[in-house]
Amino acid sequence: MKYLHTALQSGDTIDRDCFKKCVCENIVLVGRALKNKFVIPEWQFFCSVIKDLYTSAKSNSGGKVANYIPQLSRFSPDLWGVAVCSIDGQRYMIGDTNVPFCLQSCSKALTYAVGTTEMGSEYVHKYIGQEPSGRSFNELSLDHNKKPHNPMINAGGILMASMMKPNLSPADRFDYIMKYLQRLAGGEFVGFSNATSDSDNFRYLSERDTADRNFALAYYMRENNCFPPGAAAALQETLEHYFQLCSIEVTCESGSVMAATLANGGICPTTGERVLDPDAVRNTLSLMHSCGMYDYSGHFAFKVGLPAKSGVSGAILLVVPNVCGIMVWSPALDNLGNSCRGVQFCTELVDKFNFHNYDNLLHQTSQKLDPRRRRSDVKGREVVNLLFSAANGDVTAIRRYAVQGMNMSQADYDGRTALHLGAAEGHLDVVMFLIERCNVNPWPRDRWGFTPLDDAKRFDHKDVADYLESKITDKAHFKGDGGPEKT
Numbered sequence: 001m002k003y004l005h006t007a008l009q010s011g012d013t014i015d016r017d018c019f020k021k022c023v024c025e026n027i028v029l030v031g032r033a034l035k036n037k038f039v040i041p042e043w044q045f046f047c048s049v050i051k052d053l054y055t056s057a058k059s060n061s062g063g064k065v066a067n068y069i070p071q072l073s074r075f076s077p078d079l080w081g082v083a084v085c086s087i088d089g090q091r092y093m094i095g096d097t098n099v100p101f102c103l104q105s106c107s108k109a110l111t112y113a114v115g116t117t118e119m120g121s122e123y124v125h126k127y128i129g130q131e132p133s134g135r136s137f138n139e140l141s142l143d144h145n146k147k148p149h150n151p152m153i154n155a156g157g158i159l160m161a162s163m164m165k166p167n168l169s170p171a172d173r174f175d176y177i178m179k180y181l182q183r184l185a186g187g188e189f190v191g192f193s194n195a196t197s198d199s200d201n202f203r204y205l206s207e208r209d210t211a212d213r214n215f216a217l218a219y220y221m222r223e224n225n226c227f228p229p230g231a232a233a234a235l236q237e238t239l240e241h242y243f244q245l246c247s248i249e250v251t252c253e254s255g256s257v258m259a260a261t262l263a264n265g266g267i268c269p270t271t272g273e274r275v276l277d278p279d280a281v282r283n284t285l286s287l288m289h290s291c292g293m294y295d296y297s298g299h300f301a302f303k304v305g306l307p308a309k310s311g312v313s314g315a316i317l318l319v320v321p322n323v324c325g326i327m328v329w330s331p332a333l334d335n336l337g338n339s340c341r342g343v344q345f346c347t348e349l350v351d352k353f354n355f356h357n358y359d360n361l362l363h364q365t366s367q368k369l370d371p372r373r374r375r376s377d378v379k380g381r382e383v384v385n386l387l388f389s390a391a392n393g394d395v396t397a398i399r400r401y402a403v404q405g406m407n408m409s410q411a412d413y414d415g416r417t418a419l420h421l422g423a424a425e426g427h428l429d430v431v432m433f434l435i436e437r438c439n440v441n442p443w444p445r446d447r448w449g450f451t452p453l454d455d456a457k458r459f460d461h462k463d464v465a466d467y468l469e470s471k472i473t474d475k476a477h478f479k480g481d482g483g484p485e486k487t
């Protein structure tokens with residue numbers, strides 16, 4: 001893309017060589033664009049909804065910026081960014097999406113994904129459980145097997161940190177995970193800052209200075225023999241490593257690519273590289289779903305129904321499996337430690353789109369949009385289903401569509417409605433259901449000017465014709481229709 005950018009700055013055409021370079025760099029994206037095969041086909045429309053949700057959450061001024069880690073308290077509560085990356089590499093950013101912030105607890109989901117990719121889930125779960133703790137993220141407690149409840153809370157995060165390449169030197173261990181995260185982000189921004197170079201950037205040391213609880217957790221776990229062989233002796237190193245992981249910085253933009261890699265089963269959508277094992281990704285998403293949002297996890301799973309991981313920096317890494325990854329960030333937190341604007345955005349996202357894990361994808365309801373389909377396809381499919389059910393006399397299906405909130409008066413390209421089809425095929429029960437229960441207009445005209453009554457008569461369905469004729473007297477009931485006489 002940088003070639004394209006340079007070329008466009010120097011004039012409005014690009015030469016063959018430049019075109020080739022642009023295409024090679026983005027071959028997956030370009031290929032899908034040409035075949036019109038993006039996972040979210042109406043991207044512009046999708047982005048316009050994301051923009052509305054962003055704007056709606058922007059007016060939420062609730063919450064407080066975390067102050068227990070000094071560096072975090074310096075962020076303005078007004079910062080607010082949302083970045084989306086689809087599994088096909090479609091991108092959208094709005095707000096403060098280029099400002100670096102530290103991952104904090106979001107790093108736990110990523111470290112777990114990397115750790116299980118490298119060591120396998122069986123090994124990792126010899127030491128860490130899979131249950132929501134039902135307690136605060138840094139509570140001094142273990143499960144009944146004397147393991148941390150799960151890898152998404154501090155105890156589990158510390159234990160996970162102890163397992164990551166324990167034989168390497170601290171600098172190499174850190175490098176190792178950084179390289180992994182950079183691949184997850186498709187080479188986009190992943191940074192780290194400590195006090196050594198810049199007085200304003202000392203998240204890591206700032207964090208270390210306020211870390212009594214995490215030291216206490218580590219000692220408590222050592223007392224209970226929680227650590228794998230070798231790690232117990234290196235407690236200090238393990239904690240340093242854990243604090244460093246929390247202090248890794250991303251932006252909304254790079255974080256959205258990481259989330260999209262999780263959404264895409266471990267293959268980075270912008271580079272096409274397989275970074276994580278698919279089973280490790282599935283396990284990560286399961287645990288994010290049940291344990292990723294602190295003490296709000298159950299509520300979030302119920303309401304939003306998507307895997308997410310929150311951090312005290314105000315970040316939420318949200319995954320819509322097989323569709324897209326989203327990073328939202330705003331530092332003001334609610335009293336459970338989640339970003340106020342972030343939670344509002346996630347909730348409204350799922351009110352708008354059928355992304356909740358248990359939204360029904362087979363039967364379109366009129367309230368929620370399915371961005372995986374073109375709206376025109378959805379409409380076309382809906383009309384066809386309705387009209388075929390009417391023609392087949394399938395009152396059960398028609399009742400189901402009515403309950404789902406479908407528009408029962410809708411017509412196809414020729415102006416044919418369910419009532420025309422029901423009448424033409426002589427299905428009195430369908431005709432009666434549509435008129436009496438769905439209150440459809442009894443006199444719609446198709447493109448040739450025929451009403452359902454004309455159809456019933458043409459095809460000799462006397463019972464249907466008599467019934468429809470009886471409705472002439474009720475005509476006043478139905479507003480705005482032309483009545484049986486042609487107008």
Ligand code: GLU
Nearest residue numbers: 104105137154246311312
């Ligand atoms: N580094 C933080 C701590 O251990 C993580 C807090 C969080 O984001 O949950 O206290």
